Amino acid sequence: MFDPLLVGHSAVRERLLERVGAERLGGSLLFVGPDGVGKRRVAMELAQRELCFRRSACGQCQGCLMFKDPLPVELPNLLRIAPEGKAGLIRIGAIRGDDLVEGGVIQWAHRAPPPGCHRWILVEDAHRLNGASANMLLKTLEEPPAGTHFLLVTHRPEAMLHTIRSRCERIAFQPLGADEAWAVARRQGWEENSREPWTALAAGTLRYLEPEAFQRASDQLDAWITVSGGGSFSGACAPLLPAKDAESSQGEQVGQSLEILLLLLADVARCRDGKALRLKPWAAGIERLAGSGLALEKPQARIFEALRNLIRNPSPDALLREISLVLGA
Ligand SMILES: [Zn+2]
DSSP states (O other): OOOSSOOSOHHHHHHHHHHHHTTOOOSEEEEESOTTSSHHHHHHHHHHHHHSTTSSOOSSSTTGGGSSSSOOSEETTEEEEOOBTTTTBBOHHHHTSSSSSTTOHHHHHHSOOOTTOOEEEEETTGGGBOHHHHHHHHHHHHSOOTTEEEEEEESOGGGSOHHHHTTSEEEEOOOOOHHHHHHHHHHTTOOGGGHHHHHHHHTTOOTTOSHHHHHHHHHHHHHHHHHHTTOOHHHHOGGGSOOTTOSSOHHHHHHHHHHHHHHHHHHHHHHHTTOOOSSGGGHHHHHHHHHTTOOOHHHHHHHHHHHHTGGGOOOHHHHHHHHHHHHHO
16 A cells, blocks of 8 residues: 655655755665555655655645556656565566566666656565566666666565675664554544554554554464463464465565564563563563563574565465474473
8 A cells, every 4th residue: 555645754854855966865775674664655755756846745746646556667757666476576577578667677777867857766675576686686786877776675674685785775764653653543544542552563664554454463463472372373373374365475474473473572571571561452461471481582583584584485384383383392
């Protein structure tokens, strides 16, 4: 989902705009930060300002109206490369062939930008570039044509090829403030009485704006509390496994499920240290786990490793089952 409204990140945005204005922005940038905080939106603002009749990304003019759902693949100064299919990969056909744009991405990058504009190439979920696609882009990322900027956006930099990462300047994004994120949720129709659980699970992201997405995350947290407390994996696992009809890839869904478990384990640690819980609405379950012998470090290490290798993991069921065993160990 694409929200044309831009929230937060004012310092990062100001710095980027200043550098564009002074022609001091690097040709290959890597936007890194949690999923769902608006990295892609900030990247698009750079292109939108150039097409805006008021040059301000006003959101009202004909130029700005091109930046709304469904987002086109190509605009006069912007090309979007996004993962496709169940595997959720960016395949070589999109980069080299005519799948995405006639002549391929590299040729597009070398065309002259429209007057008064740069050429922006946005690579969404850049950790989903497969090996061949990444290698094809390497040389161009190293030395992009004058006036062309690659904006690679990712929430899993650890899953990217080192050769790609090292060619880009890293721009770090932080989670939104709880109030900033909740203000967006309110605009989307969330009621004040949901504020505490919603902000706790969202943790400064806009991942759970859709009620179904929030419900799923909440069910996953309940399931992990059960499994961590020694409950049977088979009995509790339904919400943890990827949904077949979901828009996002299996790996991405398993990643979310594992990140919920990380939130839980972090709160168990907080509880043992006598610190305030982040997941307060689930305090009863967390306190019970804190009083049990649940080990934290070993499962956390295993989860981080799994997140690094998500793209290569063929069986969500086996992975989640294995992690539930580590929890019980
Ligand atoms: Zn405008």
